[in-house]
Amino acid sequence: MELDKAIEQRFSVKSFTKKSVDFGVISKILEAAIKAPSAGNLQDWRFVVVTDDSKKLELGKACRDQVWVGQASAVIVVCSDLTNLQRFYNDRAETYGIEDCSAATQNILLKATDLGVNATWISAFDEDEVARIVRTPDHFKIVSVVPIGYSDEKATEKNRNVLNTVTYFDEYGNSTMNPSAFPIVKEENVTAVKEGIKESKGFFSKIKDKFKDVREEMKKED
Numbered sequence: 001m002e003l004d005k006a007i008e009q010r011f012s013v014k015s016f017t018k019k020s021v022d023f024g025v026i027s028k029i030l031e032a033a034i035k036a037p038s039a040g041n042l043q044d045w046r047f048v049v050v051t052d053d054s055k056k057l058e059l060g061k062a063c064r065d066q067v068w069v070g071q072a073s074a075v076i077v078v079c080s081d082l083t084n085l086q087r088f089y090n091d092r093a094e095t096y097g098i099e100d101c102s103a104a105t106q107n108i109l110l111k112a113t114d115l116g117v118n119a120t121w122i123s124a125f126d127e128d129e130v131a132r133i134v135r136t137p138d139h140f141k142i143v144s145v146v147p148i149g150y151s152d153e154k155a156t157e158k159n160r161n162v163l164n165t166v167t168y169f170d171e172y173g174n175s176t177m178n179p180s181a182f183p184i185v186k187e188e189n190v191t192a193v194k195e196g197i198k199e200s201k202g203f204f205s206k207i208k209d210k211f212k213d214v215r216e217e218m219k220k221e222d
């Protein structure tokens with residue numbers, strides 16, 4: 001599957017069928033997880049793959065009573081071993097641990113989607129309880145709990161704020177006046193961009209260096 005498809009098709013589920021996920025598939029998912037970037041390449045992520053039925057149910061309870069977690073074929077507990085991060089990064093260790101494991105978690109979700117497996121990122125949990133269930137040492141930070149399996153749920157259309165309401169140029173608050181001005185790279189956007197430019201000359205003067213190609217295109221037509 002192409003990356004764009006995996007990004008588009010990934011969605012969170014809250015129920016699973018009884019079909020189990022092969023260990024070979026879980027390995028592929030975790031192989032993708034360990035390709036994530038990590039601070040200083042310390043690769044502090046550790047994965048506890050829980051398939052024991054009673055432990056899965058306990059994890060569901062520890063996730064603020066999200067009992068459906070117990071239906072998953074496996075629950076991957078993603079945690080950071082803070083040892084090396086603390087050695088190199090002192091008070092930034094925990095932040096980096098969370099970030100490294102979040103990057104790994106996203107890879108898990110995308111690879112699962114790629115392989116036709118459903119997965120949900122859960123961070124609403126009682127950390128002490130999860131640590132007790134999976135017996136992680138004190139210097140571990142639990143970052144996410146990811147139930148995986150097969151689900152009958154169907155993806156609904158992604159509810160996302162449009163790009164130009166969350167994107168700024170050079171400084172926060174400096175946004176485009178016309179959504180057609182971004183993204184700008186594709187040829188077919190040029191006409192739309194020109195329309196946008198007419199409406200927002202001030203904006204264009206600020207970004208003229210960034211959008212050199214469009215300016216050249218406009219010159220050719222003049």
Ligand SMILES: Cc1cc2nc3c(=O)[nH]c(=O)nc-3n(C[C@H](O)[C@H](O)[C@H](O)COP(=O)(O)O)c2cc1C
Binds near residue numbers: 012014122125
């Ligand atoms: C940090 C984080 C914590 C989340 N915690 C939970 C959770 O506890 N339970 C849950 O059902 N979904 C959880 N989610 C999934 C979000 O609810 C979901 O990603 C969001 O509603 C967007 O839907 P989508 O994943 O289908 O695109 C979490 C997602 C993230 C990134």
